[in-house]
Amino acid sequence: MTAPSRVGSRRSRLVFAGSVYAALIALTVVFLFPLVWIIGLSLKTRLEIFAMPPVLVWWPTFENYAAVLSSGDFLAAFWNSLVVASGAVLLSMCVGVPAAYAIARFPFRGRSLLFFGLLAMRMLPPIAVLVPMYILFSKLGLTTTRLSVVLAYTTFSLPLVVWIMRGFFEDLPRELEESAWVDGASRAAAFTYVVLPLIRPGLVAVCILSLQLAWNDFLFAAVLTNNATRTLPVLMAAFSGGDTGVDWGGMTASGVLVILPVVIFSFAAQRHLVAGLSSGAVKG
């Protein structure tokens, strides 16, 4: 449904459109100003950052980015983030996609129980899982390893994968794999060679959405990593511990570098954003 643009006279419609634009521009300024300002800070020298009144016109410098990218801390954390996020997504996809297919297609005992469990996993507060998880992992000698973070991340990426993929599988017509079964293909073969290739856009979308969640996580990584295995959000939070210090250029440049990949990813998956947000509550 689109808004009632046919209501009222021509003149009142023009006034209406004008005020809508005015409101939209004002809102865009409010919502994007903080971000634009931060990006601006990241392109300033230290003198310009702390100048009062603020410098509005300046020759941008990339020295902050150069400093961040040449520091071992940032690159190590970037690598850790990349490894744990892709590890968690890969694991959740391998485990969750067949399950989503089974849930979408076959009735079996315990289906609603499994479904309820996945919903609970997605909805319950992560700190509640983290407390016992930390204890069990530390007794197993797993804390501060990247494996522990990957396992912890499946608590949110697995339900996301199953929820969204189930929707994609349900939208796929049954006849395709049924004809493969008739031709003598096993269930597993029909799933691998007929269904999966057809569902590829869904796989890509759910990959991006869960990658984004894993990239953004702070709580699990904060507890389960040390200085060698910490991820980018943990590094960012360490910057802000207590005083904000004086290296605003380095901090803002790091921040921009952390959010750049997720923003690009989000735009790539924009069409599927709603499915990801509501995780099955609203159908695509």
Added chain:
Amino acid sequence: MSAWLDSQFARLAVLPTTVLMLLVFGLPLLFSLYLSFQGWSPDQALFGGRFTGTDNYQDLLTDPAFVGSLGITFGYTAVTVATELAAGLGLALLLNIDLPWINLFRTALIIPMMITPVVAAFCWKLLLDPDHGIVDYLIGSHIIWLGRPDTALVSVAVVNLWQNAPYVAVLLLAGLRSLPSEPVEAAAIDGASRLQVFWHITLPLLRPYIVVALLLRTIFEFRAFDNIYVMTSGGPADATMVLSMFTYLASFVRFDLSLGAAASWMMLLMSMALCVLFIAVIRRREAL
């Protein structure tokens, strides 16, 4: 063999998910339920604690910091969800109007929700800095937003609104786009004003989407942690001590893990109540 595989296909397909779910979710939660009735310290063996009955729970309920954090969490959740819904609905309605360039605004206005929460909170910490921040400069004052008990929670809530109102807007905009256009056109022909159309047609049709957004946001605000950790760490003077923060500090700073387990289980029970409500509402929607 292959016939057996086919007959067991569904079971085999869900087996890894079930196992992983029990390992990373079921088992830890059962253990923390057990732990919450124990006196336990990290140097003891897993089951080497001492049974203390409901002591941990009693300690929590008599701890002013915990009781305070209950009030702060519920208040924070209620206020942030209400403002996010109101702002998100307004945004969605504006973005739903078909005008040239509207897609540009649709894209620009959802950027805040994509940003890593820790980074967003961190950027706002710089913007709100009393000495060098742009906010205090623009309003010409010297307010220590995050350092005063009376402004800290409000500041955190406003930053949260900035980040999550677009989230609600995306959900509700999707709802608006999927509504049938006939009722609105019919009302327009009958001479209804924009306000009447909105109030009597759009809003009732949109209600299921609003309910979903309401419940999702409630569940996510109830567990709020990242933004508060970065901006205030629960301070000043416990003014922003939400339940997640309290549980985190008890478990991982004071290392009283059995108390942390009890606090987590109280959080779990409260969010389970929210989940039950969530499922009930969706069931009712599907039945309609």
